[in-house]
Amino acid sequence: MCRNIRQLHNFEPPATTDEVRAAALQYVRKVSGSTRPSQANQAAFDAAVAEVAHATQHLLDHLSTSAPPRDRETEAVKARARAQARYGAA
Numbered sequence: 027m028c029r030n031i032r033q034l035h036n037f038e039p040p041a042t043t044d045e046v047r048a049a050a051l052q053y054v055r056k057v058s059g060s061t062r063p064s065q066a067n068q069a070a071f072d073a074a075v076a077e078v079a080h081a082t083q084h085l086l087d088h089l090s091t092s093a094p095p096r097d098r099e100t101e102a103v104k105a106r107a108r109a110q111a112r113y114g115a116a
Contacts, residue, residue, distance in 0.1 A: 035086055038095035043079075046086070050079035 031049045034041035054074045055061050063071040 034082070035089050036091050036093060036095050037098055037101075039098070041086060043083070046082050047075065047079045050075050050082055053078055 031052045032045075034045055034049060054071060058067075058071065058074075060067070060071070
């Protein structure tokens with residue numbers, strides 16, 4: 027759905043509240059079709075971000091897996107290699 031929303035489950039260290047909020051913000055922006063809501067819609071926008079962040083944190087806290095946690099740095103290196111193969115040198 028949203029390219030900027032990253033997987034947050036099963037990483038070591040666990041996702042921070044800032045990462046959860048950033049994912050919620052991206053989701054609400056995508057759904058609303060607005061990156062900067064008008065003043066009339068700002069309160070509803072902020073409330074939606076808070077609710078989605080809360081639901082996301084609740085989900086992450088209650089998910090379980092038998093897979094070992096992934097390392098963020100290793101995954102970042104893999105992502106950079108995929109981008110390099112896809113887009114070439116910058």
